[in-house]
Amino acid sequence: MPATLSAFSEIAERYDGFIFDVWGTLYDGGKAFPDALATVRALAGMEKKLLVLSNSPRIPAVVAERLTGIGFELSWFADIVTSGGMVADIVGGRKDVAAQSLGERVLWLGRARFPDALPEGAFTEVAEVGEADWILNAGPENPDAGIEEFEPLLAAGAGRNLPMVCANPDKSVFHRGARQICAGAMAERYEILGGRVRHFGKPFPEIFARCLERISLPAERVLVVGDNLETDILGANRAGIDSLLLGGGIHADDLAERPAQRLPALIAEHRARPAYFAGSLAW
Template sequence: MPATLSAFSEIAERYDGFIFDVWGTLYDGGKAFPDALSTVRALAERKKKLLVLSNSPRVPSVVAERLTGIGFELSWFTDIVTSGGMVADIVGGRNDAEARSLGERVLWLGRARFPDTLPAGAFTEVAEVGEADWILNAGPENPDSRIEEVEPLLAEGAGRGLPMVCANPDKSVFQLGVRQICAGAMAERYESLGGRVRHFGKPFPEIFTHCLERIALPAERVLVVGDNLETDILGANRAGIDSLLLGGGIHAGELAGDPVQKLPALIAEHGARPAYFAGSLAW
């Protein structure tokens, strides 16, 4: 079982660097969590290296603007890394063999909501599955969408054998208390239909390797802080990094009432084990 913390300050000096998730950890989709704001400030004052790691399909500059808009100072952070930023760099720049193997014509899901996941002009955008060489999955066009609404499109793409690039492995988020599906849920369904998906973001190792390079610290001197066992904690486990699970985010409903009692079953279900557990980021 993870150690339960009553205050983040109990472990602050055990690590030199901290990797923070955003949605459900630093803010609720609308405003910053006050405890998170005060804890990040306290760590910055102690000259800790802080990095933001988000599964957002947006590029880092967009996430940076969002953070400053809710009270965080960019000077507190060493870097901001996003899954969308990695797609823009690697796929948009055709910077590895798999990216170079993609065809010219892309069907871009979520284009209206997430317009910067690919650089302008990197590929030719098409409107129909039948015209596409591959699919960029940034998420649903409508935040209130359900999987059933995109099922015909996914089935057609999988049937044609189109490769998919997923720019956000999160399956859902809570937007001001309302659960919404993300690109990860669509990618999961695509794979179940026989489609092939390349994932960028947590819990996949590539993005954690990149974060350790950016923060310039060994894994044993870093702590990952997040609210999602399936992405934040599992990804940290795979990368050999300690992690802290927060109970007030995506798993709040499952942990309601007696989180310490309910946590073991949830850990077993997801196969991800945090080193620590806390209800919030209270300093």
Template sequence: MFERIDGLAAIADRYDGFVFDVWGTLYDGGAAYPQAVAVLQRLAAAGKAVVVLSNSPRPAAVVAERLDGIGIPAALYREVITSGGECHRHLRDRPDDFHAGLGPLAFGFDPGRFAHILPGTGFESTPELEAADWILNAGPRSGLDTVADYEAALARGAARGLAMICANPDKVVYEQGVKMIHAGALAQRYEELGGRVHYHGKPHAPVFARSIEVLGARPDRVLVVGDNRATDVAGAVAAGLDSLMLADGVHCDDLLVAGRLADERLRAFLAVPGPQPLWVADRLGW
């Protein structure tokens, strides 16, 4: 059963390591959230280990540079882990039969979104779906597009039996208050059409296992902090980790009334079968 808290101070002593989501938790595409820097500074002062875990299709260095630019320096965390970075690493190293068996040409809906993923892997991109050996899904051309805009390409890829790699399992994000679709929404539709999808990122186990390794903490002393029930909370539950769900992120329309978490909405939201957070708060704060 979940418990509401006003800030991280109420539970920080229970944990030695913290895994923070980025989008919807630390910022929403603009400036850092008002209390995000203060929270990370408090944890650093207390000697707590922090990993930043993002479903960004970009490499960790790009996300780290962005965080530094909004006032979250590398001194406040041990490492940034991104779904795009993990995708690149697996394509480069080909550590399993799936990645080793991919053909040389990848089709993407917006090649600009995976400019950092393919270089150095031995794979190349093609603008022609018919020439592709597989699909690299790092997101739509525009977050304002709809899944229906990609129906023809998705259906053709599924009919050809092309495997898809999804480099960002998020289905939607809020960018400065505007709701946009992301790669996970296209991947979900691809599966509905009979296509096969391999995911890198939350909620899938490998990124949580790597986070725990970097933190060097016992799993029962690690807290996942994020705003997405389907990725942050689900991944934490599957990995046996506690989680704190923030209400002012991707689920804000379901949970907030006049900017505040409404108890009746929260109860209704979490009554829907699915992974359950241990803690819930309006927003990130100390």
């Protein structure tokens, strides 16, 4: 079982760097968690290296603007890394063999809501799955959409064996208390239907390697802080980085009552083991 913390300050001196998730960790989709804001400010004052890691399908500059809008100072962070930023960089720039093998015509899911996952003009956008060479999945246009609404499109894409690039492996988030599906849920369904998916973001190793490179610290001197066992904690485990699970985010309903009894079952279910657990990110 992870060690339960009563205050984040208990472990602040153990690490030189901290990698923070955003949604469910630093803010609720609308405003910053006051305790999280105070904790990040305190760590910055200790001259710790801090990095933001988000499964947002938006590029880092957009996430940076959002963070400053809710009270965080960019000077506190060494860098911001996002799954959408990696898609824009690697796929948009055709920087590896897999990206170079993609065809020219892309069906971009979530284009109006997430317009920066590909650089302008990097590919030719099409409107129908029958015209596409591959699918860019940034998430649903309508945040209140259900996965069943995408079944015909996903089935058609899988039937044509179109590769999919997923710009956000999160399956869902809580936005001001309401659960909404993300690109990860659509990608999961696509794989069940037989489709091929390349995922950018947590829990996949590529994005954690980029974070360690950007923060310029060895894995053993870094702590990942997040609210999601399936992405934040599992990804940290795979990268050999210690992690802190917060109970107030995606697993809030499961951990609302008797977290000490419920947490072992959740850890076993997701096969992800945090080093620490706390109810919130309180200093």
